[in-house]
Amino acid sequence: MEGVIALMRSVPVSTKPGVVLPRISARRSSPYISTNFSKRDVCLIRAQQLDSREASATVPPPPPPVSDSQDNALKLKEWEVGRLKEEVAATQGITIRRRPPTGPPMHYVGPFEFRIQSEGNTPRNILEEIVWHKDVELAQWKEKKPLVSLKKALGAAPPTRDFIGALRAAQQRTGLPGLIAEVKKASPSRGVLREDFDPVEIAKAYEKGGAACLSVLTDEKFFQGSYENLAAIRNAGIKCPLLCKEFIVEAWQLFYARTKGADAVLLIAAVLTDLDIKYMIKICKILGLAALVEVHNEREMDRVLGIDGIKLLGINNRNLETFTVDISNTRNLLDARRTEIIREKGIIVVGESGLFTPADIAYVQEAGVEAVLVGESLVKQPDPALGIANLFGKDISV
Structure with missing residues (x-):
């Protein structure tokens, strides 16, 4: 009623x-x-x-x-x-x-x-709930930090590092997909993943274990992350380029991520229209940020492949509406036609979610993945550096 x-x-x-x-x-x-x-x-x-x-x-x-x-x-x-x-x-x-x-x-x-x-x-599902909350949250943030103040703060931001170059270098060095290791305390589907959560220490362990880049959750309500975690990792001298893992719906967030030390950002095709993605890629180029554009079904995959300027394409094996995971999603989306487009455009494909064993890594690599983003299976390990070796089946540290 x-x-x-x-x-x-x-x-x-x-x-x-x-x-x-x-x-x-x-x-x-x-x-x-x-x-x-x-x-x-x-x-x-x-x-x-x-x-x-x-x-x-x-x-x-x-x-x-x-x-x-x-x-x-x-x-x-x-x-x-x-x-x-x-x-x-x-x-x-x-x-x-x-x-x-x-x-x-x-x-x-x-x-x-x-x-x-x-x-x-x-809200119809968890992703829509997150996006609606983000809209309310952004209205509050922008009142406190107008865009003009963020632009002034850019002068004090550290220079961006080559996120894509780091992934390519790691792949060439190890013969395995470059690793984006995720600093993640909790998730809506799994709850708290690590009680003794120290983002800087986890980041250091990832770097020691051979991660090429790091992903840092910044959503507070649903993942218990923060932009302060991102800034703390950057200020701690971590050399790995950093991905700001956020639910981005407005360009304001790109500027804010840049001021906090991000080298790359996540853009989710399930939320953003083609116009949104094109516009935000332009802003990312201005700011020196890499953009990881994420898809999880065929419609999104074809949309994104039709957009110029994309260099990183993430295939999420987790359905962001139901949070169910199926790693065969990566192979299904990387058919011969799409793989040829990816090769012609020089796009790096990143496999995401559901990767826990060397067999999982081999499966998505054979499908055409050149990098992987892994969080849960690493952050829950007592020694995340050892967890990386177990994930790949060998020591990939430098």
């Missing part, structure tokens, strides 16, 4: 001339239904259509205050733009909704503003 959330209209209500009552609001407890709209986030598609020169320019100041009627129009336009983006995503096979489909925000009865709450405002 549909419920109704009533909110006081933002216009102050007065019962007597010259007397203005304080604003009162009633909010649903769910974090996914935002009752406050940011004027700076209205034209989402316009921001993604910026070319690389516009993206590197100074962000303009916020617009001047608007009247109540203008504010209402902006909110309605924001909803319309969001709906348009959802329609575009649907044509590309994307089922993950970026925000709850709350409908147009304005329904008035007297001095009250109503918003309709329905079953459609419940």
